[in-house]
Amino acid sequence: MKELKINISKDYNKILGGREKKISEFSGEDFRERFLDEGFNIYDRITIELDGVLGYPWDFLDEVFGTMARRHGAETVWGKINLVSQHSAHVVEKITYIINHSRKEKMPD
Numbered sequence: 001m002k003e004l005k006i007n008i009s010k011d012y013n014k015i016l017g018g019r020e021k022k023i024s025e026f027s028g029e030d031f032r033e034r035f036l037d038e039g040f041n042i043y044d045r046i047t048i049e050l051d052g053v054l055g056y057p058w059d060f061l062d063e064v065f066g067t068m069a070r071r072h073g074a075e076t077v078w079g080k081i082n083l084v085s086q087h088s089a090h091v092v093e094k095i096t097y098i099i100n101h102s103r104k105e106k107m108p109d
Contacts (some may be wrong), residue, residue, distance in 0.1 A: 001044045001045060002042065002043045002044050002045075003043060003044065003045040003046070003047060004035075004039050004042075004043040004045070004046045004047070005047045005049070006035050006046065006047070006048050006049065007049040007052070008031075008048065008049065008050060008052070008053050009049075009051065009052030009053045010049075010052070011035075012026065012031055012034075012035070013026040013053075014052060014053055014054050015053075015054050015055075016028075016031075016053060016054075016055070016056060016057060016060045017030075017057070017060065018057055018059040018060060018063075019059035019060065019062065019063040020063070027060065027063065028057075028059060028060035028061065028062070028063025028064045028067075029063050031060070031063075031064055032063060032064045032067060032068070036064065036068060040068065040072065040080060043080070044080070045080060045081075045082060046080055046081050046082070047081075047082040047084055048081060048082070048083055048084065049084045049085070050083060050084065050085040050088045050091050050092065051084075051085050051086055051087050051088055053088075056088075056091050056094065058094070061091075061094055061095055061098055062098050062102075065077070065081075065095050065098045065099050065102075066098045066099070066102040067102075068081075068099075069098070069099045069100075069102035069104070070102045070103065070104060070105045071104070071105065072104070073104040074099050074100055074102065074104070077099055078099065083095060
């Protein structure tokens with residue numbers, strides 16, 4: 001089984017931006033494109049370490065995890081992603097909410 005391990009604070013940045021690259025540095029869009037878009041199809045499991053970051057903007061989380069859930073469906077995302085946190089349980093709760101409440105987009109006919 002191929003696994004990708006991402007420590008957001010070490011592999012990306014300790015200070016995160018908002019949703020889009022054009023608005024802020026270290027955005028959710030940039031993170032998703034760099035780590036998840038391609039990796040989602042290559043790896044069987046993606047473990048994401050959440051600790052060590054100085055806060056998670058809602059827009060960042062929705063762009064990363066909401067977009068993945070809208071593209072692939074919540075069940076598929078939960079089958080691939082493993083969230084790890086010793087100190088950020090509230091962030092795991094936010095991500096859980098976002099994934100579970102994001103509806104999969106229908107593909108155009």
